Amino acid sequence: MTFWIIMMGLFMLILLEKPFEKRSSGLLFLISYLLLIAIYVIQTTFVELVSDEFLMMIAVVVVFPLFVRLVVSSQKTRS
Numbered sequence: 001m002t003f004w005i006i007m008m009g010l011f012m013l014i015l016l017e018k019p020f021e022k023r024s025s026g027l028l029f030l031i032s033y034l035l036l037i038a039i040y041v042i043q044t045t046f047v048e049l050v051s052d053e054f055l056m057m058i059a060v061v062v063v064f065p066l067f068v069r070l071v072v073s074s075q076k077t078r079s
Helices: 002-015 023-045 052-078
Strands: none
Touching: 002 023, 002 052, 023 052
16 A cells, blocks of 8 residues: 555656745655655565554655645646
């Protein structure tokens, strides 16, 4: 499930032309997303760092702003 959340975040990032208008929030999101991918790879390949439920909760928290941006941008294009 965590893998699918991470992949949905990646596709939403590709789908949105400008996911974040401010440079600082975009960099913060990018760092957190790359850290999430790194933790996921380490978790599934080498050693369990955190529990699977906690990792999924982190994935939801990191990907949720992209989902909000996608919904807001689709509302703007529709009207």
